[in-house]
Amino acid sequence: xxxxxxxxxxxxxxxxxxxxxxxxxxxxxxxxxxxxxxxxxxxxxxxxxxxxxxxxxxxxxxxxxxxxxxxxxxxxxxxxxxxxxxxxxxxxxxxxxxxxxxxxxxxxxxxxxxxxxxxxxxx
Numbered sequence: 001x002x003x004x005x006x007x008x009x010x011x012x013x014x015x016x017x018x019x020x021x022x023x024x025x026x027x028x029x030x031x032x033x034x035x036x037x038x039x040x041x042x043x044x045x046x047x048x049x050x051x052x053x054x055x056x057x058x059x060x061x062x063x064x065x066x067x068x069x070x071x072x073x074x075x076x077x078x079x080x081x082x083x084x085x086x087x088x089x090x091x092x093x094x095x096x097x098x099x100x101x102x103x104x105x106x107x108x109x110x111x112x113x114x115x116x117x118x119x120x121x122x123x
Contacts, residue, residue: 015044017068021053025060032064033071040075047072049099052082062090065099 017036020028039047049068054061065080072078080099083091091097 012045013043014046014048015039015042016048016050018050018052019054019061019064022056023058023061024054024064026063026067029064029067033067036068036071036078037075040072044076046077046079049078049080050082051080051084051087054087055084057084057087057090059090061087062094062096065091066094066096069096069099 017032017039019032024032036047049065051061051065069078078099079101080091083100088097088100091099
């Protein structure tokens with residue numbers, strides 16, 4: 001019988017890390033970073049950070065996610081899912097929208113160059 005879940009790629013080991021809610025704080029960061037490190041040490045290639053419980057996000061939640069992103073750097077993929085519109089807005093505001101798997105709006109996609117019009121004033 002099927003479990004209703006989509007099969008993951010057999011070569012990519014993805015693990016889940018849940019943020020506490022309703023508002024994770026910087027005090028949670030050390031524990032979450034240690035948990036993230038254990039997931040990578042145990043063979044995870046990617047970690048999906050579930051933010052559904054974060055229903056009252058603030059700058060503490062942003063700080064936790066920034067620290068998790070730094071802890072994941074060079075160890076494997078790291079992405080946030082389940083973000084509320086308020087958390088999404090905060091991540092956009094502070095420039096961490098890439099955690100949601102989306103490029104920043106002010107950044108053109110890789111390999112795209114903006115054209116300058118001949119009559120544009122010099123910056």
